[in-house]
Amino acid sequence: MLEIKDLHVSVDGNEILKGINLSVGTGEVHAIMGPNGSGKSTLSYILSGKDGYDVTAGSVTYEGKDLLEMETDERACEGIFLAFQYPVEIPGVNNTYFLKAAVNAKRKYQGLEELDAMGFMKLMKEKMPIVEMKQDLLTRSVNVGFSGGEKKRNEIFQMAVLEPKLALLDETDSGLDIDALRIVANGVNSLRNEERSMVVVTHYQRLLDYIEPDFVHVLSDGKIIKSGDKSLALELEDKGYSWLDKSA
Amino acid sequence: MSEVIEHYVSEHASLKDVLPGNDLSWLNESRDAALQQLSTQGFPTLRAEDWKYTSIRPIEKRQFKLAQEVGHSVDATSINGYLYKDLDCHLMVFVDGRFSAPLSNLGDLARGITIKDLSTALREDSDVLKTHLCSAADMTRNGFAAMNAAFMSDGAFIELDKNCVVDLPIHLMFLSTGQHEELTSQSRILILAGDNSQAKIIESYHAQQDSVYFNNITTEVKLGRNANLEHYKVQEESKKAFHVATLQVDQQRDSTFTSHSVSLGAQLARNDINSWMGDEGATCNLYGLYVADGRQHTDFHTRIDHAKPHCSSNEYYKGILDGHSRAVFNGQVHVHPDAQKSDAQQANNNLLLSKDAEIDTKPQLEIYADDVTAAHGATVGQLDENMMFYLRSRGIDYNSAHALLVYGFAHSVIEKMSLAPLRKHLESALVSRIPNAGQFSDMVED
Numbered sequence: 187m188l189e190i191k192d193l194h195v196s197v198d199g200n201e202i203l204k205g206i207n208l209s210v211g212t213g214e215v216h217a218i219m220g221p222n223g224s225g226k227s228t229l230s231y232i233l234s235g236k237d238g239y240d241v242t243a244g245s246v247t248y249e250g251k252d253l254l255e256m257e258t259d260e261r262a263c264e265g266i267f268l269a270f271q272y273p274v275e276i277p278g279v280n281n282t283y284f285l286k287a288a289v290n291a292k293r294k295y296q297g298l299e300e301l302d303a304m305g306f307m308k309l310m311k312e313k314m315p316i317v318e319m320k321q322d323l324l325t326r327s328v329n330v331g332f333s334g335g336e337k338k339r340n341e342i343f344q345m346a347v348l349e350p351k352l353a354l355l356d357e358t359d360s361g362l363d364i365d366a367l368r369i370v371a372n373g374v375n376s377l378r379n380e381e382r383s384m385v386v387v388t389h390y391q392r393l394l395d396y397i398e399p400d401f402v403h404v405l406s407d408g409k410i411i412k413s414g415d416k417s418l419a420l421e422l423e424d425k426g427y428s429w430l431d432k433s434a
Numbered sequence: 435m436s437e438v439i440e441h442y443v444s445e446h447a448s449l450k451d452v453l454p455g456n457d458l459s460w461l462n463e464s465r466d467a468a469l470q471q472l473s474t475q476g477f478p479t480l481r482a483e484d485w486k487y488t489s490i491r492p493i494e495k496r497q498f499k500l501a502q503e504v505g506h507s508v509d510a511t512s513i514n515g516y517l518y519k520d521l522d523c524h525l526m527v528f529v530d531g532r533f534s535a536p537l538s539n540l541g542d543l544a545r546g547i548t549i550k551d552l553s554t555a556l557r558e559d560s561d562v563l564k565t566h567l568c569s570a571a572d573m574t575r576n577g578f579a580a581m582n583a584a585f586m587s588d589g590a591f592i593e594l595d596k597n598c599v600v601d602l603p604i605h606l607m608f609l610s611t612g613q614h615e616e617l618t619s620q621s622r623i624l625i626l627a628g629d630n631s632q633a634k635i636i637e638s639y640h641a642q643q644d645s646v647y648f649n650n651i652t653t654e655v656k657l658g659r660n661a662n663l664e665h666y667k668v669q670e671e672s673k674k675a676f677h678v679a680t681l682q683v684d685q686q687r688d689s690t691f692t693s694h695s696v697s698l699g700a701q702l703a704r705n706d707i708n709s710w711m712g713d714e715g716a717t718c719n720l721y722g723l724y725v726a727d728g729r730q731h732t733d734f735h736t737r738i739d740h741a742k743p744h745c746s747s748n749e750y751y752k753g754i755l756d757g758h759s760r761a762v763f764n765g766q767v768h769v770h771p772d773a774q775k776s777d778a779q780q781a782n783n784n785l786l787l788s789k790d791a792e793i794d795t796k797p798q799l800e801i802y803a804d805d806v807t808a809a810h811g812a813t814v815g816q817l818d819e820n821m822m823f824y825l826r827s828r829g830i831d832y833n834s835a836h837a838l839l840v841y842g843f844a845h846s847v848i849e850k851m852s853l854a855p856l857r858k859h860l861e862s863a864l865v866s867r868i869p870n871a872g873q874f875s876d877m878v879e880d
């Protein structure tokens with residue numbers, strides 16, 4: 187589904203990703219762990235098409251297509267979804283309306299009929315229980331005045347509604363209390379299926395207790411320095427990252 | 435005296451016998467003094483500090499005439515389009531600046547509330563008007579204020595007795611027909627809100643045609659102790675019109691004044707909003723939105739005076755400028771020496787959608803007391819890249835994301851309005867005005 191080859195990325199001349207190789211198959215869940223500043227968010231931004239990064243070498247193929255050639259919104263319509271580490275607040279734009287615009291943009295792209303108000307409400311009602319989404323968050327401006335946990339919940343709610351093929355979850359667990367973590371992680375789990383791939387960026391094993399990854403990678407200073415199965419995450423929890431730096 | 439001023443002096447002479455209240459000597463004296471003021475002072479020039487970014491040459495180049503006859507040329511059905519849907523209100527309609535009784539619908543007025551057109555008020559309440567008319571809006575301030583004081587051709591008088599709470603909003607609708615060339619109306623609105631009274635008042639400006647005319651309006655508001663007034667102004671003049679208006683507010687102890695001013699129309703619109711908080715515990719909220727494109731020019735000058743301790747002011751203005759439009763925002767907040775514990779907040783944010791649009795923004799905090807909380811800020815810029823990215827990462831294309839964000843930018847001013855029917859009207863107006871926003875017409879709140 188996703189093939190990243192020797193990806194080098196710089197910002198203002200500073201190289202941040204220094205040759206990433208990663209292959210994500212259909213239905214697989216990959217966890218990416220690594221110290222602060224190692225480039226995890228940069229990788230998810232590059233995959234979703236954020237401006238301001240220079241790809242200096244390498245390639246990214248998504249479902250056989252050159253991902254880096256596609257516009258941000260085109261990637262989303264093709265099934266890529268990024269759950270932001272820091273969801274953006276958008277004053278004056280109603281959360282429900284925003285989602286409706288997103289759903290219909292995607293449907294239009296897929297050649298499906300756009301949902302009317304009724305059809306959309308039905309979809310919302312169906313998806314709200316997945317992350318126990320509160321009604322009043324839907325009537326407010328996108329993320330404005332939401333608590334950290336509510337913002338993360340809103341991200342996963344959007345994911346549930348937009349049904350991506352490839353979900354990139356950037357520290358969706360950070361800043362969540364135990365209850366919120368359980369709700370969000372269960373939500374993500376219930377969205378897991380054979381067709382949907384996920385790349386889960388996290389610092390904590392506790393998320394991976396809920397969402398068992400097929401693979402775990404350690405990103406350090408712009409490179410994947412170790413890959414393994416879920417036991418690698420446990421080992422990291424135990425020993426920290428410095429153990430890897432020494433052995434590398 | 436310039437040629438155009440001569441024109442207005444002779445216009446005044448020829449109208450003298452038909453202007454409302456022409457049998458009142460105090461008013462005639464005041465009118466004459468104002469005319470004298472206009473003759474000596476003329477209209478403001480770019481050399482005046484308050485007018486240095488706004489040239490009124492296009493107004494000066496024309497010789498506008500006052501509408502002579504009351505406009506019966508408009509029938510009741512044609513004003514329906516300008517009413518706010520689902521807004522129950524006390525309605526006064528002015529056609530080309532003249533009050534139209536048949537089009538108005540005051541409905542049942544509760545005890546303690548007076549709503550009258552200016553002529554009637556001058557006949558029936560001349561003692562009250564003598565005390566209050568011309569007192570707050572300083573006619574010496576500039577030529578437009580003097581011109582309005584000299585002509586005062588029609589308008590409204592609203593008085594709320596002590597403790598009077600008006601449930602329905604009062605809607606003053608000003609409609610320009612364009613049936614005659616280059617008309618001017620010189621309307622005067624006087625609002626006296628007694629102690630503990632409450633009301634919501636809307637001034638709205640509309641045009642039936644894309645015609646050239648000149649509205650010069652003065653609104654005076656006096657709030658008694660603990661009175662609460664929401665003032666809405668929606669300016670949707672024709673794109674060829676000129677609109678100059680002053681809103682002058684005088685606030686007593688513990689009163690709250692909230693102004694929502696939305697400027698969408700006119701080729702040149704200038705609004706002066708001044709509030710004097712003359713006693714403790716008063717609150718003044720000024721919210722505004724201006725949207726301009728083409729060659730529109732819009733100018734807001736506001737001044738809030740904290741004259742006494744424990745008053746707070748909140749000012750929040752936003753502008754969206756496209757094409758070759760130009761806007762001016764000047765927000766002066768003056769905290770006087772003994773106005774301790776004042777709280778003054780001000781923000782002016784502008785979106786420039788084209789490289790040819792221009793804004794001159796100047797927040798001006800002048801603080802002469804030492805125990806004051808104050809903040810101000812002005813921004814000028816394009817849309818936030820992170821917001822764009824967030825929307826696009828959900829599949830929304832560039833143009834649509836852009837339109838949504840511009841809408842959201844404006845909406846955060848609109849959503850401060852307590853009158854839902856007005857919000858809804860403005861949401862629709864924005865959707866049709868913002869490029870590519872038409873697809874979001876179902877966004878308007880139900």
Ligand SMILES: Nc1ncnc2c1ncn2[C@@H]1O[C@H](COP(=O)(O)OP(=O)(O)OP(=O)(O)O)[C@@H](O)[C@H]1O
Nearest residue numbers: 197202220221222223224225226227228229238271
């Ligand atoms: N736009 C930018 N301009 C300059 N430096 C940047 C930019 N974006 C990222 N960086 C730098 O790139 C490095 C990687 O940042 P990134 O946000 O990808 O790290 P991360 O692994 O997600 O960290 P964290 O665990 O703290 O979220 C950091 O040193 C960061 O300062």
Ligand SMILES: [Mg+2]
Nearest residue numbers: 226227228271
């Ligand atoms: Mg990060």
